[in-house]
Amino acid sequence: MKVAVCIPAYKNVQYLRRVLDSLVMQDYTDWELVVTDDSPDAAVEALLQEYQGRLPFRYYRNTPAQGMPANWNVCYDKADAEYIKIMHDDDWFTTPDALRKMAEALDQHPECDFVFSAFRECFIDHPGKEREVHCSTFYRQLLKQDPVHLFQKNFIGPPSGCMHRNRPEYRYDVRLQWLVDVDFYINLLRHKPGFVYLDEVLVNIGISDLQLTKSCHGVRTVEIPEYFYLLRKTGEQSLQSLYVYDFFWRLMRNLGVRREHELYEAGMQGETPAVVKYILKCQRPFPFRLLRIGALNKILVGLSFAGRPRK
Structure with missing residues (x-):
């Protein structure tokens, strides 16, 4: 057939x-x-x-x-x-x-x-x-x-x-x-x-x-282990794409993650990618309510992406 x-x-x-x-x-x-x-x-x-x-x-x-x-x-x-x-x-x-x-x-x-x-x-x-x-x-x-x-x-x-x-x-x-x-x-x-x-x-x-x-959306213990597992499979170089970078920026913001230890508590395995550490550092000074303002968020993503770790 x-x-x-x-x-x-x-x-x-x-x-x-x-x-x-x-x-x-x-x-x-x-x-x-x-x-x-x-x-x-x-x-x-x-x-x-x-x-x-x-x-x-x-x-x-x-x-x-x-x-x-x-x-x-x-x-x-x-x-x-x-x-x-x-x-x-x-x-x-x-x-x-x-x-x-x-x-x-x-x-x-x-x-x-x-x-x-x-x-x-x-x-x-x-x-x-x-x-x-x-x-x-x-x-x-x-x-x-x-x-x-x-x-x-x-x-x-x-x-x-x-x-x-x-x-x-x-x-x-x-x-x-x-x-x-x-x-x-x-x-x-x-x-x-x-x-x-x-x-x-x-x-x-x-x-x-x-x-x-429906039941998994927005759940840290589901999204974080799976997204970081998939990132390891595709390679951390995927974060050099603006679109992938922007996704992980929004993921950290939407799940309310501030510190690296929160990723491990949610079930992430392995080392935290350097670019994700950098994203957390860039977001930390700003309240989440400001990061949810569309225009401001786009500016911050663009500026931070320009200074991201390249390795």
Whole structure:
């Protein structure tokens, strides 16, 4: 098969039916569905049996459950196809040609391993509330320059909006949760620079108030260990980018960090990067309320960046 649609499932049968229905309507035929199930019961398997003959699927029950994102990797390891299209069980395709358009984009660009599209956020807890998300020309240019600019903002979006070539080195780091998708994108695009962007909403993304991204935002003991772990993986030289520097400046400000020991108390491992020590020193004389004034903050970031440690 050309494409493996990988669904790492966990209990959400009511949402899973929606993505399966969106797969039934696809006009592309060179694909198969791979489902790896972390659920504590047989509800997912029972639902799939309803699609016998309508969907070309392979089902695997994880015993024991793998958890997120390990289950994503299990699903990838089961895939035999040339391309992988991950779909989380609360996301779904918007049009019958969505799968075909992504696959054709990779077919037409053999120099690239990665394609992503615009998407629509659908707020599950607020029926009717939707928001389209497109990747601007500016953000695409930043991505071409260096994928570490994803520190500033994940302007690619969630994994369900992406398709990529099936290579063993493209796997998710199980030590991450909050930043697992950003880490994956940086790893892939550093391994194989170049991408295709489709400025068309091909996927709906289910957004819930209970999702991990909601519960982790602004939590020191989540954000600090993961951002500094990712910084070590990408290299401290990433802080020489103004956009990455600006992100860590805002991270320290938004989390209310003043001193280096607070980073360790929050769970950071290893040495504090010299540039981060410098950021803390630059911010210390100013009350946080002043650092949140947009114009003043931009001036301080610009001036301090000019004097940053270069090593």
